[in-house]
Amino acid sequence: MTPLSRAVDNTDLAPELRRRWAATVAEARSPVAREGAARPDPAPYADDLLARWSEPQRRYHTVGHLSDVLDRIDELATFADDLPVVQLAAWFHDAVYRPDRSENEERSAALAERALPELGVGPVRTAEVARLVRLTVTHDPAPDDRDGDVLCDADLAVLAGSPDGYAAYAAAVREEYAFVPDAEFTVGRSAVLRQLLALPRLFRTPMGYDRWEHVARRNLATELDLLSG
Known part of the structure; x- marks a missing residue:
């Protein structure tokens, strides 16, 4: 299993991601589109x-997060009903992302x-695909x-990183919101952490839950404690 978070050069991932995209689209196309002459x-x-x-x-x-989510979907593939749909949803789920906007998921779904x-x-x-994007x-x-279950588990798997990996994830999130003052960020981020911790289960697939x-939950509680302190 590859690490749950990593720092990578996006250009290193691009060729493999393009290959995976082409394979997923080919699998997801309707039979008429697959057989047509002008695909x-x-x-x-x-x-x-x-x-x-x-x-x-x-x-x-x-792009590193996209690659990680696709890797996690591969690990959880046996739990999906329509794997190409879940893979396409991963590609689109944060395709539109502006940290200062609240409609990113809706705009990403509309793009799909x-x-x-x-x-x-x-x-x-x-x-x-659009429904799954909105579910995030x-x-x-x-x-x-x-x-x-599969898409959400794959998207949240970063929360189960090593202490260093989780710290890098939390720091990257803070960087995305660098325009937000510390006090305001602490309030907003704490609310997100509490919302996640309040879920009966963070991970819905049996494999995701076990792993x-x-x-x-330990990582989330630790971050919340640090923010509260």
């Missing part, structure tokens, strides 16, 4: 998404709703939402 080239869409994930305001929500039909992904799968607002899927729940 859209997925490569320009990958370039656009990777450019979005590489924007300068990002410190945590980067525009792009995926152009790529030949059918309406049912497109709607499901709360990370609280319904009890029978297997695809939501990550205890460590993630």
